[in-house]
Amino acid sequence: IVEAESEQFVYMNPAFTEMTGYTMADIPTQKLSFLQGPDTNPDTVAQLRAALAEQVDFQGEILNYRRDGTPFWSLMRISPIKDSAGVVTHYAGILSDISWQKRSQEERQAHHNQLAHVTRVASMGELTAALAHELNQPLTAIMSNAQAALRFLDRETPDVGEVREILQDIVADDRRAGETMRRIRRLVKRDVSQFRRLDVNRLVKEVQVLTRQDLVMKKLVFQARLAPDLPAVQGDAVQLQQVILNLVMNASQAMQSIDGGEGCITITTRCLNERTVEITASDSGPGIDDRMLEKIFETFFTTKANGLGMGLAINRTLVETHGGRLWAEIGPGQGAIFH
Numbered sequence: 001i002v003e004a005e006s007e008q009f010v011y012m013n014p015a016f017t018e019m020t021g022y023t024m025a026d027i028p029t030q031k032l033s034f035l036q037g038p039d040t041n042p043d044t045v046a047q048l049r050a051a052l053a054e055q056v057d058f059q060g061e062i063l064n065y066r067r068d069g070t071p072f073w074s075l076m077r078i079s080p081i082k083d084s085a086g087v088v089t090h091y092a093g094i095l096s097d098i099s100w101q102k103r104s105q106e107e108r109q110a111h112h113n114q115l116a117h118v119t120r121v122a123s124m125g126e127l128t129a130a131l132a133h134e135l136n137q138p139l140t141a142i143m144s145n146a147q148a149a150l151r152f153l154d155r156e157t158p159d160v161g162e163v164r165e166i167l168q169d170i171v172a173d174d175r176r177a178g179e180t181m182r183r184i185r186r187l188v189k190r191d192v193s194q195f196r197r198l199d200v201n202r203l204v205k206e207v208q209v210l211t212r213q214d215l216v217m218k219k220l221v222f223q224a225r226l227a228p229d230l231p232a233v234q235g236d237a238v239q240l241q242q243v244i245l246n247l248v249m250n251a252s253q254a255m256q257s258i259d260g261g262e263g264c265i266t267i268t269t270r271c272l273n274e275r276t277v278e279i280t281a282s283d284s285g286p287g288i289d290d291r292m293l294e295k296i297f298e299t300f301f302t303t304k305a306n307g308l309g310m311g312l313a314i315n316r317t318l319v320e321t322h323g324g325r326l327w328a329e330i331g332p333g334q335g336a337i338f339h
Contacts, residue, residue, distance in 0.1 A: 007033075007108050010090070020066050020067060021066045032091075035065055035067075036065070039071065040065075055080050056080070057077070057079045059075070060076055074098060076089050077096075078093045079091065139177060141173045145173070196234070198234070202266050203240055204226060206224075207244045207267075211248050215248075215265070220255060220266070221264045223267070230271050231274060235322045243318050247338050252335070263285065267279065278339060280339050282338075286334065287334050287336050288328060327339055
């Protein structure tokens, strides 16, 4: 029990003492925030402070610290207590230790991250030939331009302006090769999730660059229909790019079985509301049997001869981790549509 005006504890039960290591003797000088520590999420604390200011109920997960300094996760519920005049005089709090649930969640997340990393590496492996070609182009241009610059400098009267233009081309090609390498390294690097504000259209454009040469070699077209002024989303860039990349590669593989004409993959973005962005991947492939619309998301289910059956299952989990959902539809003509 906490006094509303001073925010000082006036009572704790034995279970609280056992959980935190603090006793009633420690309490007279302690305020509501005394369990918080260096890694307590300030956003959660701000939500708690706002609830107290508005004198309403609060419930949330928060990282607290025991008397000996060890951290523990707890589910905190706080409700105002009013006197006969309706004035809030105290707050009653219930603290539940949920450390074991958090550890279980972290272990599941670690396992999931490992699977996601494996599928990313497998995807990049399938793009090896195309990425080698993508890198070979600027590297060949750098060599040719460097040789040309040497020839210009060997003249009796070197054309400095011409050499400067050649050097600028070399710098541009070096940046192009470096950016390709950075994209590859970012996708294959094994790392923990890092959620931050992201531009979805930029993620689509980067996947378009990564897959460009592979799709050219397969005589496929990648169209990006990107809505302007999309709101930023909170997410992990690598994980969301993995989802888009996997959908593009699935579509390209599906269209390899169709003879004649160029296949087309279209990625569309649009704003559904101020909190929701929709990404749609559609193709002109053979489509999906309506009996398979849900089965394709099951782990180890695959229609490919050499498929692992992990890509779409991982995709759905990644999207759900971001608070969204992933589903498939049958195209109006032919092809598959993923939202």
